Amino acid sequence: MRTPPQRGRRQGRTTSRELILGSARKLFAEHGYAATSLREIAREAGVDPAMVHHWFTGKEELFNACVELPADPAQVLGGVSETAAEVRGEALLRAILVLWDSAAQPALLALLRSAAGSRAQGALIRQVLVKRVLVRALAGLPGSQTELDRRGALVASQMIGLMVSRYLLRVEPLASAGHDELVALIGPTLQHYLTGPLPGMP
Template sequence: MSGLPSLHGTVPASRRGRRVGTNDSRELILAAARRLFAEHGFDGTSLRQVAREAGVDPALVHHFFKGKDELFALSVDLPADPAEVLAGVESLDPGQRAEEIVRAVLRLWESPAQHSLVAFLRGTIGSKAKTAMLRELVTRTVLQRIMAGLPGTPEERALRGNLVATQVVGLMLVRYVVRLEPLASAAPDEVVRLVAPNIRRYLAEPL
């Protein structure tokens, strides 16, 4: 680790006091990435910009992170990977897809990750920066996967994805954060039976 500065170039003179290559540098990079992603979004932020904002050599960003996707995911600090939670959903027809979306939400939130998810959701609602980053992640990762392969113009697909999100986010808030009864105590199969038809309509039926 001590050889990093000579391998990857010289750190600007104004930044030489920092301990390049330490965990402190990794946290500086993450903090800079959070600010830039929140302000400019994923596409509007480059790794070179992140390095400049953090005051580190650009090669150090590549040393700690595999690429921009990983840096973004770690910046958002989600308790679970949406791609893993929704794996395979894009191959299903709208009816099966709607049910699997609800089941995936229930599996995740009724796992040991529930406390972390509640804390994350509450923290996100109270932070403009985290809300902006979560919006970017949901648009790029969650909604693209949910809507993959379904018909419609890009505008219609975006609207349908937004409407699906109202059901999913509403379910998470009411069942697991607010804990409104009787939904909070309803059996998972009953939740799927009640919620999936709305999601199926938003996915493919006339709006």
């Protein structure tokens, strides 16, 4: 009896979408989001630039697919940049906690683990922090670019430390603390990083 042919993609055959994603991950990790164009990604993947637009509406969607974000940071953090500067730290922390304590937590944990174990993945996650999170946290705040970069790095260090301690390592009492308690404990530190005086800065 003749076996009917199987439908679908042949095993071992890489689709143009997979080629594009692989090239995009490489270039985003090496050069960053802003310095990487869709045309360069297409060239690296060996496909026509139109094929990139066939699979993705633009660079933003392609980047999100590369990092496999479980939620759109623009939606989660949309209101943070509109918050008054003097309460920006609390607003940022609450938005991040709501995201991490949602159904997205398993996927976020997977991203955190992969970032720790892979230099390329870590570079992509860093791009997410810089382009999608810190931009909103620092929007409208005064200071030179050097000062804002320093403030952003301090905020990132605090947030990453909290995520690792609370969700990955499950360090108590952080792991079981409620949002209000965490905001009371950590919010002032974030706020200081955002708007308080820093050593070496005027």
